[in-house]
Amino acid sequence: MSQHAAPHVTVQDFDPQRHPQLLRHLGPALGPWERETGAANARLLTIVSPGGTITGAALITARSTGAYVKIAGILALDAPTGEETIRGVLNYAYQQDLACVKWEHWTHDPSLATLAEQTGFQALPAPRYAMDASASIPLAGYVHWLHPARYLRTSHYQQSENFTCAAVAALAAHGETTSIAALDDLRTSELLLWRQATNFMACEPIGLGLAVAERWPDSSVTVSLDTDKPVIVDYYPEAERSWRGILQAESRRQAETTGLPLTTTRLEIVKIREAVSNGARVLLLVSLQQMLGYDIPHWVLCHGTAGSTENPVLVLDDSWVNSDSGETWVDVTCLPIPIQELDEMSCLEADGYRSALILTA
Incomplete structure (x- = not known):
């Protein structure tokens, strides 16, 4: 004790x-x-x-x-x-x-x-x-x-399907998990955005960026991805990887055609915190290994900053609630994660790439 x-x-x-x-x-x-x-x-x-x-x-x-x-x-x-x-x-x-x-x-x-x-x-x-x-x-x-905090105050919306985290993160970033009044309409928006962005079943970053840019043409989206290889594929058997790679190559071609901004240099965690501090919303791809104990790729929304000078944090919204371990929506709304922890959990697969979407008004 x-x-x-x-x-x-x-x-x-x-x-x-x-x-x-x-x-x-x-x-x-x-x-x-x-x-x-x-x-x-x-x-x-x-x-x-x-x-x-x-x-x-x-x-x-x-x-x-x-x-x-x-x-x-x-x-x-x-x-x-x-x-x-x-x-x-x-x-x-x-x-x-x-x-x-x-x-x-x-x-x-x-x-x-x-x-x-x-x-x-x-x-x-x-x-x-x-x-x-x-x-x-x-x-x-x-x-x-316990320390000054700046973040987006929005209603937590729990993803209605196991695979729609990216769509919910994007909707939350634009305030639509609160502003869409009818829940049936909100779920429809969640599923349609997922369908437009998905690489089956996950949403790969460039395809997600294209879908977000089309869904919200008045806002700016920049995709950050520091690898030219197909992503979110190590989680599938070898036989199911090649066709996902073909779809991701098509996303890159569409991004070049439409002029979707794509940066290939690594987005450092301090730059993410700086962007959020300046009002951006960042959709970040993480592994759930450190938070929940299983290595599954998952999109979260970074929308605020808090913490002390010695222990700065990013404030997230996570659409997944792990009720089996006693979690509730109170845990995952305005969820503070130390930046060093977030730095580690946002290195994905064997290559350790980082993927994020930076959204600005």
């Missing part, structure tokens, strides 16, 4: 077999306390009285590599101890030099909403789902930034 801040605040790894029973005097440990959280780096922060009794507890989790902690559940003997517990989490996050603390609410409890406001949390926009959510979801989410 490690000690943080004051002697009466303790933080330790969460044991789902033991801790809910240990905390039952605080109330029923239901909902998030019962979920499978082993892959979500779950920890338990407790407030302990001078007599050794636990008077408050917070279940805190985070996606691997994320520069944040999320309060998934809170139990306390009384309201003042509940506030003390929240402030204990904030202090713990400060000491870890994290970018923010998030808090998900599983009930419509006005007192919790009031407490969130009193402790400096801001409400996150409500999420949107074109399909029925596969698991129970928090009713509200909040964020407390």
Whole structure:
């Protein structure tokens, strides 16, 4: 067990077999306390009285590599101890030099909403789902930034299919995951954009750039890809790679014909942060190995900056929610990732190429 801040605040790894029973005097440990959280780096922060009794507890989790902690559940003997517990989490996050603390609410409890406001949390926009959510979801989410943050405040939209991450990232970059009112229309836009850009099943960067340029002709898109070989093909059997390469060669030909800007020098991570700081949105291709434990190519939207001088972060929106590890939409909206971590996870396949789309108004 490690000690943080004051002697009466303790933080330790969460044991789902033991801790809910240990905390039952605080109330029923239901909902998030019962979920499978082993892959979500779950920890338990407790407030302990001078007599050794636990008077408050917070279940805190985070996606691997994320520069944040999320309060998934809170139990306390009384309201003042509940506030003390929240402030204990904030202090713990400060000491870890994290970018923010998030808090998900599983009930419509006005007192919790009031407490969130009193402790400096801001409400996150409500999420949107074109399909029925596969698991129970928090009713509200909040964020407390510990350092100045600039980012796009948009409703999180969970991709409706396993393969439509690029389309959702592009729609989110243009604010359309919020502005398209009807969910049926939003899902239609998601699928049509994916179909236009896909290299089956993934979206390769040049084809995606062509689709984005056609979909939003008033905005500027530049494709950055530091290899001339077919990409996102190592994940397929050898027999299925050649025809994808032919389609990607056709995308290059179309890019040359239409004048789509394409840079072939490596886009350094500091340049991505600089572009985002100047108002650009960047669609970045990453591997999910470091964040979720499986090497699958995945498009995310980089849309903000935060963090301290010593630990700068890029703020992402990820349309994939790994509910099996206890994640919810609160984790993946305005998700802060340290730039050094993002630098590593955006080196793809054996060649270690980097691919991104820089979008400007």
